[in-house]
Structure formats: C-alpha cells, structure tokens
Amino acid sequence: MVDKLPGKVLVAQGGGPTAVINQSLVGVVLEARKFPHIRQVYGAVHGVRGIVDEDFLDLTRETTHNLELVARTPGSALLSTREKPDADYCARMFEVLRKHGIHYFFYIGGNDSSDTLRIVNQQAEAVDYPLRCVHVPKTIDNDLMMNDHTPGYGSAARFVARAFMGVNLDNRALGGVYVGVVMGRHAGFLAAASSLARKYLDDGPHLIYCPERPFDPERFLADVDAVYKRHGRCIVAVSEGIADAQGRPIITTLKDMGADDHGNVQLSGTGVLGDLLMDHIKKGLGIKRVRSDTFGYLQRSFLGCVSDRDAREAREVGEKAVQYAIWDDIDGSVAIQRPVRDYSVEYELVPLEAVAGKTRRMDPEFINEAGNDVTAAFHAYARPLVGAALGEGHRLRAPRIASVRMG
Amino acid sequence: MVDKLPGKVLVAQGGGPTAVINQSLVGVVLEARKFPHIRQVYGAVHGVRGIVDEDFLDLTRETTHNLELVARTPGSALLSTREKPDADYCARMFEVLRKHGIHYFFYIGGNDSSDTLRIVNQQAEAVDYPLRCVHVPKTIDNDLMMNDHTPGYGSAARFVARAFMGVNLDNRALGGVYVGVVMGRHAGFLAAASSLARKYLDDGPHLIYCPERPFDPERFLADVDAVYKRHGRCIVAVSEGIADAQGRPIITTLKDMGADDHGNVQLSGTGVLGDLLMDHIKKGLGIKRVRSDTFGYLQRSFLGCVSDRDAREAREVGEKAVQYAIWDDIDGSVAIQRPVRDYSVEYELVPLEAVAGKTRRMDPEFINEAGNDVTAAFHAYARPLVGAALGEGHRLRAPRIASVRMG
Known part of the structure; x- marks a missing residue:
C-alpha cells in the first residue's frame, strides 16, 4: 500500500486564513515525514495558484522547531488563493505535478476549497493522472457538511x-444600543457564539440574529425597543449574512459591492451593514446613543486568542488526512464527529462530493422560537469548542446606601 | 492631618471604560480602607450623575476577594457618565455630599472627567464646602498632559x-489593501501602537496616519500605490481623528453624525471613515480587493487582552490618589512619570488645571518625516507599556524548489 505511489506529497492552503490553519499544515508535514517512502514534502505557495506557477517550498527541509512555531501563528503560512480551477487549469496543474512526480495532494480549506479539490480529483481521474486528494477542513464559519x-x-x-x-461590560457603563456585526455568510454559528460568555441575567448580547431565519426590520425594531425599555440598553449580534424572507441579503440594498471569484457579495471588510442597522434604530426608535462595530478580520486572525481544543483538533485533521491517503490509499474529506457530547471526537473520511461547495446551517433547535436568540442546546454544543479559560466578568456586590433625609 | 476631615470617601468613574479602570477603583477602595479614621467608602453609580441621584454603593462592605475579581474585569464596575456639571449641578452634588458627610472625592477618568473634577473643586471652594478632589488618570487615548x-x-x-x-498575517495570505481605523480623536498613540508587533521587514502596517499631521487624500493614494507596487499588498492604520490641513476631520464631510455632551463628533461606533477611505483607494488606484475594519469598542473592552504593566500601574494610581488626599491633604491629578526609559515609573500630584480638558499629542519625534509611519523613538517609548508576552508571528523558512525543465 505505502509503496503504491511514488513518494512526494504536496500540501497547500485555500480560502480565508484562521487562527489554527497552520496547525493543520504542520500536522500534514510532520505526519508525511514519518513515512520512509515519502522522499519530499512540497508546499504550494498561494494554494492551487502555486501549482500552476510551479512555486513550491521544500517543507522536507523545514526544521521541526520552526514548524512548531509556525503552527502557533495565525494566518496561512503557505499563503492562500480563492482561485477555482476548470479543466484547462487542472491540465496545467497536472503537467507541473507530473514533472515533479507528485501523487499526493492535501488541500486545507473550507467549502470553496473542498469544491476545488473535488474538481481536481475528478479531472485527475478523467485524464488518468494518479493523484490521491484529501481535503483537510477549516473554516471559521463552521459551515461544512458532514462535520x-x-x-x-x-x-x-x-x-x-x-x-x-467586553462590549457588554462597556455598554453597561454608558448605556445605549450596540450592534456588533459578525462573520457568517449563510450560517449563524459565529454570531451565536456571541452568547457564550454571558453570565448575569441582564448580560448582553440581548438579541442575536442568524441567517437561518428571515430578518424582518420591523420585528427587529420591536425587539430592540423591548430590550431597551427593560434594561436601558441593548446589545445586538447579527450575522453579516442576514437576509429577508425572499432570501435577499439585507446589505444588498446597497450598491457598489465587489464580488470575489466564487460569486460572493462582499460582506466583510466594510462597515455598511452595521451603519445601516444603526441608522434604522436611530430613526425608528429615536434612541440617541447607538453604536455599531463590524468585527471584520479581527475575528479570524487576532494574535493570541486560540482555543486549545481547536488547536489540537486542527493538528489532528492534518495528521489524519495523511494517514487516510497513505495507509488507506483513498480520496476524500476528513470530517470531525462527536460521539460524546461533552466531549470527545472521532475522525472519518467522507466523500469529497458530500462536502464540496455545500453549506451546513445551524440546527433549528439552536435558535429560539422568536428567532432572536440561541438556546441551551446551542450552548451545550458550542461551549466545549471555545476551549479552556474563556474568561468572565465580575460585578460589584456591595449593598446600596440608603438615602438620607435631612432633619 | 488624617483627622482633619471626617472619614467618608467617595469614588466614581467617568468617560469611556478601559480594560484596567477597575484596577484603579480597587486601588482607591483598598487603600482608603486601610486608614482607621475612614469609616466608609462610597461608590457613586454612573459617575457624578450618581451623586446628584444619591445613588451610592457601600464599598466598605465589598469583600476583598470580590474586589480583586472586579479589578481584573474590563469596563467600569461603578458604571459611567459623560455628564459635565455646571454651578447648579455642583450645588445639588454638594447638598447630597453634605448630607452623607463626604469630604474626599476620587474621580477616575480622562480629559473630560478631569475637567469635571476641576469644576467641582472650584465650586466647592467657591461655596466653601470642604472637599478633597483627586483625579485618577485613565484613557486608552494616552492624551493626558503632564503624564x-x-x-x-x-x-x-x-x-x-x-x-x-493578525491582520498582517491574514492580508499576506490573500493580498490586497487593508485599512484599519483605530480610536484616537486628537492623538495618534493608539494608531501608532499598530506598529509594535511588526517583525519581518515587509510586515504591516506599512502606513500609519495620526491626527498630529494633516491628512492629504492625494498623498495618501500615492503612499498606498507605492507600497502596493512594492509588496503586492498594503496595510494601513489610521486614527479615527485624522484631519485635513485646515483641521477639519476627514469624516466630517459626512452628515448625520451625533455629538455627545462634550461637543465631540461621533467617530467611533461607525464604519464610515474606513469605508470612505476604502472607496477612495478603489476609485483612485483601481485596486479590487480593498477591505476596511473599524476596531471600535473591541480595543477598549476586549476580555483577556491586558498589559500586566498597565494593570499594575492602574492599581497604583488609585492607591497613590488616596495617599495624596489623606496624608498630604491636597487636591490634584495623579500623574505618571518615567525617570528611566526602560523602565520605571514615579507618581506625582499635579494641579487639576494642568490636566483638565487639555489634550496631549504625540511628540513630533515619534512620527517620521513623511508623516506616514512611526519612528524608533516611538518604539522605545511604547514597547514597555504593552506588557510581557505580546506574541509574534513566525514564517516558514523552507527553501524554494527549483523549477523542473522537461527533457
């Protein structure tokens, strides 16, 4: 089995970086280097683009010490791309791969990257180029099927x-309404995570809106009004991808938006949605202090905010990918399963077609009936994932001093 | 001396919260509780507003254990206000203070809060109400005079x-231009801090713009163009308060901005400036992938990103404030001095008038001649302040694989 294909491995990273994507890279490299017949481990620079450009690093010559430092660094160490190959692009890729004798390809990425790998895999079979293709999952959106x-x-x-x-503690001090726009084009997992550090009964976010439920601007105003009347303040978390009942993103009412190669509207890297909702609240409710922040790129790249569990699993999916390809000699996508709710994981290899280009959304039971908050089921699901020592806020508990009447 | 005034102390917090403002609060409370003649330590809820509302917590009855937990919590535990008292407001304050026998007042805040305290102090002297007033400094903007x-x-x-x-590592993977808008109305200290984790020669931010220098939109485009041509990417840090040569904030070309009680234009809690600069780059340079983030409230309240040195000093200014008021029986503002560059601090009490309502800007030597980056002098100044274990990114160092020519 292990000597079925000549011994060169290629690894690359596609799509948006994450805080732990380099753990997966290092998992692939270190695991592949353990096999005696693997003579070289290549890294393609800028994803599939690096293959057609014949731009490779020799990761066989990377020190283990430095690999371990890179593993703890956010961002894609091999750099990335959002390019999507067609038959012609694949033909150019195979020409380069054949020249170098590469027959194992590991692609670390999300929905779009797994779709890229599905295309590459199909084309390799169509032209009879022997290439084991294993997709290594990553995405901050948490929207991969089968996982x-x-x-x-x-x-x-x-x-x-x-x-x-932090925003909750800040807003509590000065009052008003705060809208935080969180990444998540089709799935609300990240917006829902805004709830995970709530502690006291009146802690925000008080309202959470996910793309899984239609967003009604009028109901939204009524929700904000009710919370504001009750607490004198209101914190809202919204997914950037919230859409109306017809499925049109709330943000598309605005013009001049760019689109990437995968046909996606630009939702991140602009404060438009937050400002739109802020104006809506100011005008609709007459509240003066309304603020919005768009978390943007900070949430996927901030240095020094890593879940220990996430880092371990990211390492392991890289290792498992190599084992599936080399021991089992099969193509597919590594998927994480959870046989025990709190908490253990198992890995399996699922067909690329089951993951590629598909989008998983939140379980309906994770969102409350009113569609403006998450449920205890979501907490049971998500709390283990954010890792140890999440942190918490503490309040003064001193008694109030009685008013003094003048005699 | 210590029995000159009856033994009730009042502490309150004003203006925007910070990650360590509760360290100062706890410093005041614990230090005040050490003095045998101090019978009670009051906390006013929502700053000076809590005084006129007679809304006090009895911090004498707060456990030391819980105070230490609150000290490590970001946000203003006593809640805050931006209200600014006039003579009438002060008269109502003194009425309440007299009823409760309070003669020491510690106000933790920035420029506006120190100005509030200056007014209170003047009015107390004018109406002959005995009140020791000591200002405890805090501000993420770093713009207090005498400090x-x-x-x-x-x-x-x-x-x-x-x-x-993190953004630098992210942008390196996918390219394009990134604009990060950082808080700082009149002073560029925070925007300048964007440079502190740069490591490799091509690490971003590549351009930094502070309010201390006039912002010229055309020169800005030329700067971005030059960096983009050199690196294939460009990361820009700008202060929210950047202004043109006439001193008009770049953002004021836009309408519908709210203003707070201190007459300030709303710069934070909106993505407008970032989007404005993004459009400017897209139109002016024809670059497709341009993104902007406005860091907003995250930078002053994020849970779990505290400089150990900052936390220690925040605690100590609270303690020193009490010592000046009670041992030395004088009014003023606690100021931090640095007799040794790397690194020690000393505290002194300066007159309220020297700090109140004034704004310190960055030393000219902290900004480069072109006005688009910081200098080594800034690094020597700021690096000790951000604390231990800032973190760093690591890159792959593997050699490139030579191109293979087909025989």
Whole structure:
C-alpha cells in the first residue's frame, strides 16, 4: 500500500486564513515525514495558484522547531488563493505535478476549497493522472457538511464571545444600543457564539440574529425597543449574512459591492451593514446613543486568542488526512464527529462530493422560537469548542446606601 | 492631618471604560480602607450623575476577594457618565455630599472627567464646602498632559498591536489593501501602537496616519500605490481623528453624525471613515480587493487582552490618589512619570488645571518625516507599556524548489 505511489506529497492552503490553519499544515508535514517512502514534502505557495506557477517550498527541509512555531501563528503560512480551477487549469496543474512526480495532494480549506479539490480529483481521474486528494477542513464559519464542527471555528468563536463580553461590560457603563456585526455568510454559528460568555441575567448580547431565519426590520425594531425599555440598553449580534424572507441579503440594498471569484457579495471588510442597522434604530426608535462595530478580520486572525481544543483538533485533521491517503490509499474529506457530547471526537473520511461547495446551517433547535436568540442546546454544543479559560466578568456586590433625609 | 476631615470617601468613574479602570477603583477602595479614621467608602453609580441621584454603593462592605475579581474585569464596575456639571449641578452634588458627610472625592477618568473634577473643586471652594478632589488618570487615548503615559493605554495598545499582527498575517495570505481605523480623536498613540508587533521587514502596517499631521487624500493614494507596487499588498492604520490641513476631520464631510455632551463628533461606533477611505483607494488606484475594519469598542473592552504593566500601574494610581488626599491633604491629578526609559515609573500630584480638558499629542519625534509611519523613538517609548508576552508571528523558512525543465 505505502509503496503504491511514488513518494512526494504536496500540501497547500485555500480560502480565508484562521487562527489554527497552520496547525493543520504542520500536522500534514510532520505526519508525511514519518513515512520512509515519502522522499519530499512540497508546499504550494498561494494554494492551487502555486501549482500552476510551479512555486513550491521544500517543507522536507523545514526544521521541526520552526514548524512548531509556525503552527502557533495565525494566518496561512503557505499563503492562500480563492482561485477555482476548470479543466484547462487542472491540465496545467497536472503537467507541473507530473514533472515533479507528485501523487499526493492535501488541500486545507473550507467549502470553496473542498469544491476545488473535488474538481481536481475528478479531472485527475478523467485524464488518468494518479493523484490521491484529501481535503483537510477549516473554516471559521463552521459551515461544512458532514462535520460536527470544523477547525478554526472554536478560536473565532472564542474571540467573538470575549469581544461581546467586553462590549457588554462597556455598554453597561454608558448605556445605549450596540450592534456588533459578525462573520457568517449563510450560517449563524459565529454570531451565536456571541452568547457564550454571558453570565448575569441582564448580560448582553440581548438579541442575536442568524441567517437561518428571515430578518424582518420591523420585528427587529420591536425587539430592540423591548430590550431597551427593560434594561436601558441593548446589545445586538447579527450575522453579516442576514437576509429577508425572499432570501435577499439585507446589505444588498446597497450598491457598489465587489464580488470575489466564487460569486460572493462582499460582506466583510466594510462597515455598511452595521451603519445601516444603526441608522434604522436611530430613526425608528429615536434612541440617541447607538453604536455599531463590524468585527471584520479581527475575528479570524487576532494574535493570541486560540482555543486549545481547536488547536489540537486542527493538528489532528492534518495528521489524519495523511494517514487516510497513505495507509488507506483513498480520496476524500476528513470530517470531525462527536460521539460524546461533552466531549470527545472521532475522525472519518467522507466523500469529497458530500462536502464540496455545500453549506451546513445551524440546527433549528439552536435558535429560539422568536428567532432572536440561541438556546441551551446551542450552548451545550458550542461551549466545549471555545476551549479552556474563556474568561468572565465580575460585578460589584456591595449593598446600596440608603438615602438620607435631612432633619 | 488624617483627622482633619471626617472619614467618608467617595469614588466614581467617568468617560469611556478601559480594560484596567477597575484596577484603579480597587486601588482607591483598598487603600482608603486601610486608614482607621475612614469609616466608609462610597461608590457613586454612573459617575457624578450618581451623586446628584444619591445613588451610592457601600464599598466598605465589598469583600476583598470580590474586589480583586472586579479589578481584573474590563469596563467600569461603578458604571459611567459623560455628564459635565455646571454651578447648579455642583450645588445639588454638594447638598447630597453634605448630607452623607463626604469630604474626599476620587474621580477616575480622562480629559473630560478631569475637567469635571476641576469644576467641582472650584465650586466647592467657591461655596466653601470642604472637599478633597483627586483625579485618577485613565484613557486608552494616552492624551493626558503632564503624564508620560496613562493607565488604559498599554492594554488598548496591546490589543491594537495584536490585531494588526493578525491582520498582517491574514492580508499576506490573500493580498490586497487593508485599512484599519483605530480610536484616537486628537492623538495618534493608539494608531501608532499598530506598529509594535511588526517583525519581518515587509510586515504591516506599512502606513500609519495620526491626527498630529494633516491628512492629504492625494498623498495618501500615492503612499498606498507605492507600497502596493512594492509588496503586492498594503496595510494601513489610521486614527479615527485624522484631519485635513485646515483641521477639519476627514469624516466630517459626512452628515448625520451625533455629538455627545462634550461637543465631540461621533467617530467611533461607525464604519464610515474606513469605508470612505476604502472607496477612495478603489476609485483612485483601481485596486479590487480593498477591505476596511473599524476596531471600535473591541480595543477598549476586549476580555483577556491586558498589559500586566498597565494593570499594575492602574492599581497604583488609585492607591497613590488616596495617599495624596489623606496624608498630604491636597487636591490634584495623579500623574505618571518615567525617570528611566526602560523602565520605571514615579507618581506625582499635579494641579487639576494642568490636566483638565487639555489634550496631549504625540511628540513630533515619534512620527517620521513623511508623516506616514512611526519612528524608533516611538518604539522605545511604547514597547514597555504593552506588557510581557505580546506574541509574534513566525514564517516558514523552507527553501524554494527549483523549477523542473522537461527533457
């Protein structure tokens, strides 16, 4: 089995970086280097683009020491791309791979990258180029099918939970309404994570809106009004991808938005949605102090906010990918399962077609009936993923001093 | 001396919260409780507003254990206000203070809060109400006169440095232009902190713009163009308060901005400036992938990003304030001095008038001649403030694989 294909391995990273994507890279490299017949481990620079450009690093010559430092660094150490190959692009890739004698390809990425790998895998079979293709999952959006959760989500969720706890303490001091816009094009997992550091009964976020439920601007105003009347303040978490009942993103009412190669509207890297909702509240409710923040890139790349569990699992999916490809000699996508709720994981290899280009959304039971908060079921699901020592806020408990009447 | 005034102390917090403002609160409370003649330590809820509302907590009855937990919690535990008293407001305050026999007042805050305290102090003398007033400094903007630096800045600077290092790693993977908008109305200290985690020669931010220098949109485009041509990417840090040569904030070309009681334009809690600069770059340079984030409230309240040095100093300014008021029986503002550059601090009490309502800006030597980056002098100044274990990114160092020519 292990000598079925000549011994060169290629690894690359696609799509948006995460805080732990380099753990998966290092998992692939270190595991592949254990096999005696693997002579070289290549790293393609800028994903599939590096293959057609014949731009490779020799990761066989990377020190283990430095690999371990890179593993703890956020961002894609091999750099990334969002390019999507067609038959012609694949033909150019195979020409380069054949020249170098590469027959194992590990691609670390999300939905779009797994779709890229599915295309590459199909084309390799169509032209009879022997290439084991294994997809290594990552996405902060947590929206890969067949997975209980995906590496990258736990750390991003940790950032979002800490950010909202901080904002909650800040907003409590000065009052008003705060809207935090969180990444998540089709799935609300990250916005939902805003709830994970809530502690006291009146802690925010008080309202959470996910793309899984239609967003009604009028109901939204009524929700904010009710919370504001009750607490004198209101903190809202919304997914960037919230859409109306017809499925149109709330943000698309605005013009001049760019689109990437995968046909996605630009939702991140702009404060438009937050400002839109802020104006809506100011005008609709006449509240003066309304603020919005768009968390943007901080939530997927912030240095020093990593879930220990997420980091371990990201390492292991890289290792498992190599084992499936080399021991079992099969193509597919590594998926994380959770046989025990609190908490253990198992890995399995699922067909690329089951994951590629598909989007998983939140279980309906994770969102409350009103569609403006998460449930205890979501907490049971997500709390283990954000790792140890999430942190918490503490309040003064001193008694109030009685008013003094003048005699 | 210590029995000159009856033994009730009042502490309150004003203005925007910070990550370590509760350290100062706890410093005041624990130090005041050490004096045998101090019978009670009051906390006013929502700053000076809590005084006129007679809304006090009895901090004498707070456990030391819980105080230490609160000290490590970001946000203003006593809640805050931006209200600014006039003579009438002060008269109502003194009426309440007299009823309760309070003659020591410690106000933790920034420029506006120190100005509030200056007014209260003047009015107390004018109406002959005996009240020791000591201002305890805090501000993430680091813009208090007479101080080498202020508590709150180090932790916010730590957040900004980490955020930009993460963004740098992210942007390196996918390219394009990134604009990060950082708090700082008149002073660029926080925007300048974006540079503190740079390590490799091509690490971003590549351009940094502070309010101390006029912002020229055309020069800005030329700067971005030059960096983009050199590195294929460009990361920019700008202060929210950047202004043109006439002193008009770049953001005021836009309408519908709210203003707070101190007459300040709303710069934070909106993504407008970032989006404005993003559009400017897209149109002016024809670059497709341009993103902007406005760091907003995360930088002053994020849970779990505290400079150890900042936390210690925040505690100590609270303790010193009590010692000046009770041992020395004088009014003023506690200021941090740095007699040794790397690194020790000393505290002194300066007149309220020297700090109140005034704004310190960055030393000219902290900004480079072109006005688009910071200098080594800034690094020597700021690096000790962000604390230990700032974190760093690591890169792969593997050699490139030579291109293979087909025979």
